[in-house]
Amino acid sequence: MTESKLSIVDLTKRYAAGLDPAVDRLNMEVEEGHLVALLGPSGCGKTTTLRMVAGLMDPTAGSIVVDGKEITHTPVNKRGMGMVFQSYALFPHMNVEQNVAFGLQMRQTSKSEQKRRVAGALDMVQLGHLSKRQVKDLSGGQQQRIALARALVVEPTLLLLDEPLSNLDAKLRETMRTEIRSIQQRTRATTLFVTHDQDEALDMADRIAVMNGGLIEQFGSPTDVYERPRTRFVANFIGQANFLNARVLSETGSAAKGETHYRVSIDGLGQFGAVGAPGLTGSTHELVIRPHRLRVSLQPAGTETIAGVIERVNYTGDALSVAVKAGDRVLQSQMPTSSGDLPRTGDAAYLSWNEQDAYLLPTPVKEPAA
Amino acid sequence: MSEARLFKPRFNPAKPAFGILVFLLYLFLLAPLLIVFVVSFASNQYLSFPPEGLTFKWYEMLPEESTFMNGMRVSLIVAVIVTVIVLALGVPVALALDRFEFKAKAAVQSFFLSPLLIPSIVLALGMVLLFGPLNLNNTYTGIIIGHVAITIPFVIRTTLMSLATTDTSCEAAARILGAGSWTVFRRITLPIIQPGVIAGGVIAFIVSFDEAVISLFVAESGLPTLPVQVLRYVENSADAAVAALSVILILISLAVVVVVERAMGLRKALR
Numbered sequence A: 001m002t003e004s005k006l007s008i009v010d011l012t013k014r015y016a017a018g019l020d021p022a023v024d025r026l027n028m029e030v031e032e033g034h035l036v037a038l039l040g041p042s043g044c045g046k047t048t049t050l051r052m053v054a055g056l057m058d059p060t061a062g063s064i065v066v067d068g069k070e071i072t073h074t075p076v077n078k079r080g081m082g083m084v085f086q087s088y089a090l091f092p093h094m095n096v097e098q099n100v101a102f103g104l105q106m107r108q109t110s111k112s113e114q115k116r117r118v119a120g121a122l123d124m125v126q127l128g129h130l131s132k133r134q135v136k137d138l139s140g141g142q143q144q145r146i147a148l149a150r151a152l153v154v155e156p157t158l159l160l161l162d163e164p165l166s167n168l169d170a171k172l173r174e175t176m177r178t179e180i181r182s183i184q185q186r187t188r189a190t191t192l193f194v195t196h197d198q199d200e201a202l203d204m205a206d207r208i209a210v211m212n213g214g215l216i217e218q219f220g221s222p223t224d225v226y227e228r229p230r231t232r233f234v235a236n237f238i239g240q241a242n243f244l245n246a247r248v249l250s251e252t253g254s255a256a257k258g259e260t261h262y263r264v265s266i267d268g269l270g271q272f273g274a275v276g277a278p279g280l281t282g283s284t285h286e287l288v289i290r291p292h293r294l295r296v297s298l299q300p301a302g303t304e305t306i307a308g309v310i311e312r313v314n315y316t317g318d319a320l321s322v323a324v325k326a327g328d329r330v331l332q333s334q335m336p337t338s339s340g341d342l343p344r345t346g347d348a349a350y351l352s353w354n355e356q357d358a359y360l361l362p363t364p365v366k367e368p369a370a
Numbered sequence B: 001m002s003e004a005r006l007f008k009p010r011f012n013p014a015k016p017a018f019g020i021l022v023f024l025l026y027l028f029l030l031a032p033l034l035i036v037f038v039v040s041f042a043s044n045q046y047l048s049f050p051p052e053g054l055t056f057k058w059y060e061m062l063p064e065e066s067t068f069m070n071g072m073r074v075s076l077i078v079a080v081i082v083t084v085i086v087l088a089l090g091v092p093v094a095l096a097l098d099r100f101e102f103k104a105k106a107a108v109q110s111f112f113l114s115p116l117l118i119p120s121i122v123l124a125l126g127m128v129l130l131f132g133p134l135n136l137n138n139t140y141t142g143i144i145i146g147h148v149a150i151t152i153p154f155v156i157r158t159t160l161m162s163l164a165t166t167d168t169s170c171e172a173a174a175r176i177l178g179a180g181s182w183t184v185f186r187r188i189t190l191p192i193i194q195p196g197v198i199a200g201g202v203i204a205f206i207v208s209f210d211e212a213v214i215s216l217f218v219a220e221s222g223l224p225t226l227p228v229q230v231l232r233y234v235e236n237s238a239d240a241a242v243a244a245l246s247v248i249l250i251l252i253s254l255a256v257v258v259v260v261e262r263a264m265g266l267r268k269a270l271r
Ligand SMILES: Nc1ncnc2c1ncn2[C@@H]1O[C@H](COP(=O)(O)OP(=O)(O)OP(=O)(O)O)[C@@H](O)[C@H]1O
Pocket: A015, A016, A022, A040, A041, A042, A043, A044, A045, A046, A047, A048, A049, A196
């Protein structure tokens, strides 16, 4: 196994003795050159984790190891990291060039070397022509790029980004997303990226750590966390999902990536095919189906369908959301629109899915007490 | 900006009325100054109004009046030292009050701001009584301690105001980039809060330079400051030399403000 760039071991932060920990025994291995997104709802401990890695905050317990060296108690100014803050935190009394040069000055880099590297960093963010500007005369997107240049010019051991895009308008956010990602890939800077925006995380990250209440619920690639969520929280937080309680009846064969095909029974709706981790037979699990993987047809088609009535139709131009009531459940389906007939409220509808799109969560549902 | 102009009514009836109000207010504030200014050029034998003729003799008298010159020297020395000390003390106190959470915070805060609330005559009396056994009456040390006590609230307040609007993540950013605590303070914090610090310093200088009550109590007999000399002079003689002196003092205060404004932008600092 290759040595990781960053290992976080049982990292814990408790702000005050009586409080629940803001970060609770967090473990994570980050590979060199990867961009890892810390994704989770407000208050789940993302910023706290990042600040402990940066050295701005002392952990209550646990350790942080970078390049095989423990840095848990290394002072912040000796860690050689780069960080971009949500507010950018550019030095207001310095111009663009002076801002970017600051870290190099702290490293006693020679004047000529400073000049060369500052120019290089500014070119990288395409703002070479603004080197003499005062930072208050820059737009939000420009400030953001300068902050990125200032962090990267010192060739940091780790690049830390705390919601760097949240102060930008929607359009610019998309552009900067692509730009940050391409700069990160070019510089191969190992990066921790805090966000509460799932699209951002899915789009930019090599790995996503989905956090909830100070814990990592799942750590995996974007497709992993989207296609194979480990918990209901992850499935719900990343994208939308339908959940159905399914009793696993039997194995029907082995699927790709070590998974297993199952026959499951959903109360009151019948028997269906699904996939999941091996060894689930006999217990009840939640079945996750993404809305756009749930087909709605207006005629009965095949045997494994759920019959229902269309309760609501939402048309948004490129997508059509359909809520179908089947028994006492309401299932969400989403499909691309076509110019043909739209389904209407009150129509009979038949729901079906491909077997590999119905995923059984690995942890069994607690059976309600009889 | 141009948008705001679009909606501006062509004639606003409140405007001339407001102009007149502002004019009257200025007149009210400046009338005493104007009178002093006029009187300083008046040839009247005694301090009185209206003037009977034009003369420069009061100004010519000033350099010969050794009490004024001595007072001026004492006041300037005191004001400069007070300004330095009060900045060296007030800025760190303001930083501590802004950045740290500690148990006695509220107490410390009210302790440092209390001189604003206590009449200076009470403070002055207390100081005389305290300085007596310490042999500090009629010394520079005594006056300076007194002036530091009454000016420190200004420095703390203006600095706190600057600190309240600064983004602490600038300091965090500098530390991550490799700066130690002292470098962060010198290269980041201080330049950012500079307007508040300068404003506090200017106010401290002017307040100390003008201060009469504490100086009168603590050092009237041995080390009279300029305001004390002025009081004494008015007690003994009633000519317009003090008016001429007052005009000079106003010009000095104005010069301080203008120089600082030119050099570092006091208008920004006081905003
Ligand atoms: N200085 C502090 N003192 C006490 N509790 C704190 C402090 N800072 C954060 N917390 C608590 O710790 C928890 C985690 O906070 P943190 O700032 O890490 O969340 P976050 O995931 O970054 O959230 P957001 O998306 O809102 O920025 C929250 O419950 C928060 O209230």
